[in-house]
Each structure stands twice: as C-alpha cells, then as structure tokens.
Amino acid sequence: MIKQLLIIGFVWPEPQSSAAGSRMMQIIEIFKSKNYKITFATACTKSDNAFDLKQIDVETKTIVLNDSSFDTFIKELNPEVVLFDRFMIEEQFGWRVAEQCPNALRILDTEDLHCLRRGRHQALKDNAFFDANYLFNDTAKREIASIYRCDLSIIISEVEIRILKEQFHVSPDLLIYLPFLLNSITLRSQRALPNFKERNHFITVGNFLHQPNMDGLLHLKRNIWPIIRKKLPKAQIHIYGAYVTEQAKQLNNEADGFLIKGFVEDINLLMQQYKVCLVPLRYGAGLKGKIIDAMLNGVPCVTSSIGAEGMYGNLEPNGFVEDDTKDFTEKAVELYTNKIFWNGKQKLGVTIINVRFDKQLYTQDFLTKVKNTQNNLELMRLHNFTGSMLMHHTLQSTKFMSKWIEEKNKK
Incomplete structure (x- = not known):
C-alpha cells in the first residue's frame, strides 16, 4: 500500500540559500526512505534558487490562500500524513486538513521557535535581559496553539524542547527532537x-x-x-x-x-x-x-x-x-x-x-514515533484536550474569516 505525504510549504525549499531549505530536504529524504509518495504544495512563488523537487520524484502543487480549491485538492489526495512548514501554514490550512481528512496525522515542523527569536529581538532592542516576559509574546500564543492543534511537532533544538516543556508545559508526547541529519565524517x-x-x-x-x-x-x-x-x-x-x-x-x-x-x-x-x-x-x-x-x-x-x-x-x-x-x-x-x-x-x-548530528541516530526513532502516533491517533487526540479545544475555536474563527476573504476576493 502506497502511503501519501502532503507537505504544505511556507516557501519552496532552497537548500543552497538557507538552513531551512536543507532541513526540508532532510525531512523529505526520511519519508522517501519509507516509500512515501510525497506531494509538496505551496502558495509561494517559485524562485530561481528553488530545488527541482521533480528530480527526486516529489510531486508539486500550487495552492491558493483562502480558497476552497484546497479542500477539493486534499480530499482527492487523501494523505495519511500532512506536514505543515511552520506554524503560519498550519494556521492557514490546518482547519481545512482537519475537516477534509480528519484521520490524517498532522505534523508541524517548527523550523525554530519563532516566539523565542521574536522575544530575544525585542529584548535586544530594549537593551534588556531576556526573560519570560519577552518569551510569552503574541507570537508564542499563536505558535504554541499550533503545536497543540497538531498531533506531533518537530523541534530542531534540545534547548527549545526544554523551553516548550518547562515554560509552556507542552506534553512530551506532542514533541520530537530532530536536529540536522548528516552523514558522519570519515x-x-x-x-x-x-x-x-x-x-x-x-x-x-x-x-x-x-x-x-x-x-x-x-x-x-x-x-x-x-x-x-x-x-x-x-x-x-x-x-x-x-x-x-x-x-x-x-x-x-x-x-x-x-x-x-x-x-x-x-x-x-x-x-x-x-x-x-x-x-x-x-x-x-x-x-x-x-x-x-x-x-x-x-x-x-x-x-x-x-x-x-x-x-x-x-x-x-x-x-x-x-x-x-x-x-x-x-x-x-x-x-x-x-x-x-x-x-x-x-x-x-x-x-x-x-x-x-549523525542521521543514523535519529531517523528510525522519528519514523517509529510517527508510526506509533498514527496507530494510536484517536487516543492521543483524546488525551490532548487542549488541542481539540483550540481546533474547535479555530474552526469557528479562522474558518469563517477565511471564507469571508474568499467571498470578498470573488467580487
């Protein structure tokens, strides 16, 4: 049985331009090793530096923000796993995925904690010591909500795993540490x-x-x-x-x-x-x-x-x-x-x-956690009441705002 993975990208992967681009290619490689059929979809314009995903048999799809055409697309694709590239993408498309493919495993790739970066930036501008007052910003409210709405979130840094557990009290069941995945140096x-x-x-x-x-x-x-x-x-x-x-x-x-x-x-x-x-x-x-x-x-x-x-x-x-x-x-x-x-x-x-950073140390553990979460998805979601609550309110707010924008764009 062929397993389908849909990646909804914030941007096209550019491994020669950014660490984020290299990171996305590493994640694609993991799923390809388990014979997933992968589709990469994004609303972003393709740049000259974008990697040609078709070279590695990854299908590509251009999607539109605030448009119900995405609903038709994902329902027909019917992926087992959907990966959101950063929390802003989950905000845009997470509720649509939940509605059209409720049994799909939803994974968030945080890239890094945006709320941490933003808080440190503000502390630097204020010439002040960075503390919880800077960490608990508006971006944190959005980002942590996104983590709760997803079934699993990929975290690139052990420090950020600790912040999520200790500062935001996120359950370890929702998190997996996955650093850069490299070949060892001989x-x-x-x-x-x-x-x-x-x-x-x-x-x-x-x-x-x-x-x-x-x-x-x-x-x-x-x-x-x-x-x-x-x-x-x-x-x-x-x-x-x-x-x-x-x-x-x-x-x-x-x-x-x-x-x-x-x-x-x-x-x-x-x-x-x-x-x-x-x-x-x-x-x-x-x-x-x-x-x-x-x-x-x-x-x-x-x-x-x-x-x-x-x-x-x-x-x-x-x-x-x-x-x-x-x-x-x-x-x-x-x-x-x-x-x-x-x-x-x-x-x-x-x-x-x-x-x-040897990829052999982390790849199998990641795939095992993905599989175990899939196999126990109903129970995992039952235990994640906060996530269910946030998804409910998202459906009531973000959903109708998106539909209003869609109707407005038709005029």
Whole structure:
C-alpha cells in the first residue's frame, strides 16, 4: 500500500540559500526512505534558487490562500500524513486538513521557535535581559496553539524542547527532537581537508533576508572587524549568502578587507579555503546551519551564546563561544594565528558532527514515533484536550474569516 505525504510549504525549499531549505530536504529524504509518495504544495512563488523537487520524484502543487480549491485538492489526495512548514501554514490550512481528512496525522515542523527569536529581538532592542516576559509574546500564543492543534511537532533544538516543556508545559508526547541529519565524517574525509597553512582569511555565511543574520553582520562590521583588522592587517573577511540587499552591499569595503561576496552554489568547496568562521549573532533561535557547514568543512568558529545554542550539548565547541566583543575578537585572532589551537578545534568539529548530528541516530526513532502516533491517533487526540479545544475555536474563527476573504476576493 502506497502511503501519501502532503507537505504544505511556507516557501519552496532552497537548500543552497538557507538552513531551512536543507532541513526540508532532510525531512523529505526520511519519508522517501519509507516509500512515501510525497506531494509538496505551496502558495509561494517559485524562485530561481528553488530545488527541482521533480528530480527526486516529489510531486508539486500550487495552492491558493483562502480558497476552497484546497479542500477539493486534499480530499482527492487523501494523505495519511500532512506536514505543515511552520506554524503560519498550519494556521492557514490546518482547519481545512482537519475537516477534509480528519484521520490524517498532522505534523508541524517548527523550523525554530519563532516566539523565542521574536522575544530575544525585542529584548535586544530594549537593551534588556531576556526573560519570560519577552518569551510569552503574541507570537508564542499563536505558535504554541499550533503545536497543540497538531498531533506531533518537530523541534530542531534540545534547548527549545526544554523551553516548550518547562515554560509552556507542552506534553512530551506532542514533541520530537530532530536536529540536522548528516552523514558522519570519515577519517579519510577528515584527512582530505585542507590544513592550517593551506587556508586563509575569515568567512561568515547567511541569507541576507534573515534579520538575525543582518543584525549580526552589522555588529561584525561596526564593532568586531575593526579590532581584528587592526591586529591582522592582511586578513580579510568574506561574507556569503543568498539575496544580497542594498544595505548589505553598502557594507562592502575592499580597503578594510570587508567583502560582500553574495550567493554561492557550493558552500562546501568554498568554505574549505577559509581559516576561521565568525558567527556573532545577537539574537535568534534554532540551530545554525552556518556552524554546521563550518564543522563539515573543517573551519573552526568563534560565535556567541545564541549561535552556540543547541549545537554542542556537553561537548567542547569547534572554537570559542564569546558574547563580549573584546573577548570575541581576541579569540578570533588567537584561533587565526595559533596552529595548535586551530587543529584541536577542527577535530572537535568532526566529533560534534559524528556524535550529535549523525542521521543514523535519529531517523528510525522519528519514523517509529510517527508510526506509533498514527496507530494510536484517536487516543492521543483524546488525551490532548487542549488541542481539540483550540481546533474547535479555530474552526469557528479562522474558518469563517477565511471564507469571508474568499467571498470578498470573488467580487
């Protein structure tokens, strides 16, 4: 019997542009390993950087917001599993899925906790200490409601699992930890990496449309790089990422060795040319794909506690974690100039990938939880009264608002 999975995407997957895109491809790979027939549907316009899903036998469908044509589409497809890409998509389509395919397992892929990122951003703007007052924001009310309405939510970070359990008291039955899923780094691959002497310059990576990346880049330009450059006058920093904005272009300064390079198709070959990766994020959530890329390619990092969150567990980092600007710059210079330190931190990166992100450690547990939740769906939903209550009120409010918009659009 062929099992159907419908993924409703917030955007088309762009694995070369963002960690979120890579993450979506990893989830697709898991379900394909169990012979699911997958349909990816989205209302978003397809960009030039979008992955061609048809190459891997994933059907695609363009859908429309606030339109009953989706009801007809999903009823005919009749999927066993529906995966929502972020809570905003569940808000739009969750009630329609529940009405048309009540027996379908509803999974939310949070990507990261948006309420956590938003709360940290506001605390940064207020120059205040981040606490529960910032965490329990309006986004949290929407996001946690979405988690309760779904049968299972994929959480990328152990820290965010803990926040959901301890701060929001979400049942562990509704959550599953699924970090980045990678192939382990073999000793042969490690030995093939360029060594300390073969590398040069600093690097940082990130989609320029992602606000935490842009804030971190401005912090790097204004506060960190001038100090590093003064101590290492021949060093440069090269900034890569998709969707370069005009604001980012204005930061380019060859005289200061601060170079905006933009989009690159193969980040792996590129990263192996560089000596140190700088990730001075001041707010954010989830796991940082740029640090993963650095570890995969043997580039030690200097990052902040925000960048390091959920990455290392009890292991030593592949570099240094510093929030103070002076300490950050000192560690960056030390890592750049000290071969012994550099070699040790590079090896730690390999250990972190193999111990914490090997896909063999998580894939089967995820599939088992999906299957067990499907097999006990009626009982699980009975025990999740909060979710049933929220779905009821969603049907009474969001449903009729959507129908009103649909009628309005017909005029």
